[in-house]
Structure formats: C-alpha cells, structure tokens
Amino acid sequence: MLVATMRNHLVELVLLLLPVAITTAVAAVAAAAASKPNGNINLNSTLTAQENSSYWLSPSGDFAFGFIPLPSNPFLFLLAVYYANLSSSPTIIWIPFRNQTFSLNSSVVLTADGQLSLRDPSGAEVWNPSVQNAAYAAMLDSGNFVLASSDGTYLWESFSSPVDTILPTQSLLPDSKLIAKLADDDFNEGRFEIIMQGDGGLYFYSIAVPTGFLYSQYWDTNTNISNSRLFFNSTGRIDVVSATGEVISTLTTAVTKSTADFYHRGTIDPDGVFRHYVHQKPSTDGTAGEWKVMDFKPADICRALMTNVGSGVCGFNSYCGYDYSGMVACQCPEGYSWVDPKRTYKGCKPDFAMPSCNDGAQNVGFKMVAVSNLDFPLDDYDQFNPMNEDDCAQLCLNDCFCVASISDGVGNCWKKKFPLSNGVKGAYVRRTAFLKVGKNDTLPSYPPTAS
Numbered sequence: 001m002l003v004a005t006m007r008n009h010l011v012e013l014v015l016l017l018l019p020v021a022i023t024t025a026v027a028a029v030a031a032a033a034a035s036k037p038n039g040n041i042n043l044n045s046t047l048t049a050q051e052n053s054s055y056w057l058s059p060s061g062d063f064a065f066g067f068i069p070l071p072s073n074p075f076l077f078l079l080a081v082y083y084a085n086l087s088s089s090p091t092i093i094w095i096p097f098r099n100q101t102f103s104l105n106s107s108v109v110l111t112a113d114g115q116l117s118l119r120d121p122s123g124a125e126v127w128n129p130s131v132q133n134a135a136y137a138a139m140l141d142s143g144n145f146v147l148a149s150s151d152g153t154y155l156w157e158s159f160s161s162p163v164d165t166i167l168p169t170q171s172l173l174p175d176s177k178l179i180a181k182l183a184d185d186d187f188n189e190g191r192f193e194i195i196m197q198g199d200g201g202l203y204f205y206s207i208a209v210p211t212g213f214l215y216s217q218y219w220d221t222n223t224n225i226s227n228s229r230l231f232f233n234s235t236g237r238i239d240v241v242s243a244t245g246e247v248i249s250t251l252t253t254a255v256t257k258s259t260a261d262f263y264h265r266g267t268i269d270p271d272g273v274f275r276h277y278v279h280q281k282p283s284t285d286g287t288a289g290e291w292k293v294m295d296f297k298p299a300d301i302c303r304a305l306m307t308n309v310g311s312g313v314c315g316f317n318s319y320c321g322y323d324y325s326g327m328v329a330c331q332c333p334e335g336y337s338w339v340d341p342k343r344t345y346k347g348c349k350p351d352f353a354m355p356s357c358n359d360g361a362q363n364v365g366f367k368m369v370a371v372s373n374l375d376f377p378l379d380d381y382d383q384f385n386p387m388n389e390d391d392c393a394q395l396c397l398n399d400c401f402c403v404a405s406i407s408d409g410v411g412n413c414w415k416k417k418f419p420l421s422n423g424v425k426g427a428y429v430r431r432t433a434f435l436k437v438g439k440n441d442t443l444p445s446y447p448p449t450a451s
Ligand SMILES: *[C@@H]1O[C@H](CO)[C@@H](O)[C@H](O)[C@H]1NC(C)=O
Pocket: 043, 044, 112
C-alpha cells in the first residue's frame, strides 16, 4: 500500500511536467498540486492525512514533508520528512514523533499567525514546535524542513532534532544524539544510540528499551576536543569537526560518489551499525536504484559489543554474525527458535522444556550438542580448569542449573547463566559451546557415543 501510494506520487509528478492540461483529469491533478508547492509554504496552508495525502515538496523534488501511511495499515500515518522520488518504499529521514501514528483526517496547519500546528482529526492540537510569527515554512533541497521569519532567518528546523539519520550539511551538535529505530518498520526508540558528547568524543552505546539506560559503549572516535560536532560535509564526508572547523576524526574513508549525483545519508541502523549510504539520484539515473553502503562503524559490531547487562548485539539466547550482504544477521542456536521471527531482537526461546531441579531423576530428558566457534562471553556462573571438552559437556548435563557450557579446548570450561547473552559465532571464536537440549531433539548429541 505504501509503495503503491509512492507510485501515485510519481505519476502525479510526471503529469505535472506536461506543458498544458489537456483533459479535466489532468486539470484536477494540477489543481491538487497547489497544495504541494515546490517552494515556500505560505501561511494558511494545510496537509491532511488521507488516502492520497498531499505533501510539501522541496524545489528539486527530492524531499517531501507530509503524512505517509504505514505499510501495515493504510489508515494510520506517520508525519515525516522523506525522499520523495524513490521508487522503493520511502526512506524516512525525520519524524517529530517516534512513538505515535496519526489517524485519517489528522492535519498539519501552518496557521495564519505563523505557527505550525499538528492536529488530530477533531482539530485538537497535539504538537507545535513553539514558534510564533513564522512568515513561511519550506521543505529545503537539503532535506531540512524549516520555519522562517520574513528576513529568511530559521526560527525552527528539523535538522536541529535529528532522529536516526543525518544528511549532508547537517551536524550532530555537542550533547545531542541519534537513536536507532527498534526495527526497520518500527520508529520507536531502539537498542542503540550515538552521542556527540560535549567533551568532544563521539560514542556508540547499546541502550535499554524502554528508558534508554546506557548498557555499554561499543565504539568511539577517541577524540576529546570539547564542543566538537559530528558534521556531514556537503562533499559527502562525515567528520568530527572542532568548534574552529578543524577535522579531528573521520567516519568515512574516501568519498567516491558525489553529492551532486547521489543522495547521501548517515543512519544508525536498528542493528547498531552506523552506515553511510548512497543512492543514485533518480534525476541523474532514471533507474530504480537502491541504497548502497559506502562505509560503516564499527568494523565488526559482533566483536566490538560485549555487555554486562542486557543481551548484547542480538537478543537473549541469540548470536551475532554477518550475512552475505554485510548486514548483522542474528541467529538462534541449535535447539532454540525465535520468540518472534519478525522481531529478532526479542531473542530465542528453547524448543524444549527447561531443566528443573525439582525432578528426582534430573536431566534424563536432556542431551548436549556441540557447536564449534560459538561463544556467549561474560555472564559465567562457574569456571573450571583444567577440564577437557567431554567433561565440560558432561558437567553441564549433570547440573540442573546449567543450559550451556563453553570450552576453550585448552583446559578452561565455563558454565553460562540463562538467558544467554553476547552470543557471537565466527571462525575467530576459538571456543566450542555445549548446549543442553531436549533428548528427543534430532540434533546429534555430544559426545557422539553417549545416547
Ligand atoms: C488565512 O485564512 C483566514 C480565514 O480563512 C483569512 O481571513 C486570512 O486572511 C488568511 N491569511 C492569509 C495570510 O492568507
């Protein structure tokens, strides 16, 4: 539905390019265009959340501000700044409310006295950026949506309160942050944030949902010149820049795609990785195109993030790895499956009844399976040395508290607390995990001779 709506916008744009309205149908479209000007938005202008909502377009046609329907429900809308001319589903840059959707007939009014007022279907105001006497609003070609006074001074701008994305010419100012979405289709505050601290360091943190409590830092620029900011240069570089304009640190290697021909954006993604994306501009290409990753930080979040509290990069009982396209791919270990396959951050549940210490014959219903190169760092409740792999597995099988043990193959054995956290799998993980699963599971048991 969302994609269909965007295609409708495209159709309208193409029709607008026709020199003369030759049919009444085209005339009707042209009349509708009055509500989506390619320039300043005058006082007394209104956008209404509808089946085919109107929107305010930037002069180039690259960006729009308006209501867009949720993919899951065409009668609920997000108010957003988004790329207006991408044929793929819209990429949202900014929204005033992460946790709220708006029903049909909600509206945004630029009032006669120069206020921007977001209203529910009954006309009651639900938000206002507290600006009086704006002379006009404007959706700029930079992606910045502004309220301006008659002399052109910006009284308010969306660039001042970024959500999860920054664009060329935009800064992340000292003591401000970007917070990832919870999931690709969920704008609620997610599990990761980037803070540009007043002391000059740019820090990445995993955070609690809800409340935003800081769990663990997993990347930083190692910079300390106070009042620095993160700056997305119009040339496409993303740098930490001092108050005097000196580049202190860079998050981009080399800019190989010009900002003239490509859209650029920097986004802290729901998986905790900050990615510098580029997309060929439709006006220079004409093909559908797609977002491509130019650069990203940290280099390997699976290794960079370990946390004492919280689940780590992936959800509880899940482990971190990379997929073929370089995106973080969380997986469930043997004997476990997703709590919610569409929301993998919720973690994995055991496919067996958990061991109980109340059963007389403990652990008769269980066996151990061995998984190479898998570890759940931190959160040990016991450690043994020296101990070989077989004994490490057997010790966990015989312990009604134990769901997993880890062996490093050179004498160390750790028993792990449930739920498992910080899961990581990869050739560089020189550990073997022994997972306790139900005996009737078809997985081969460890050691192989045990039944
Ligand atoms: C706004 O609309 C009101 C009522 O419709 C009208 O009286 C007023 O002149 C308009 N103001 C502007 C600036 O267009």
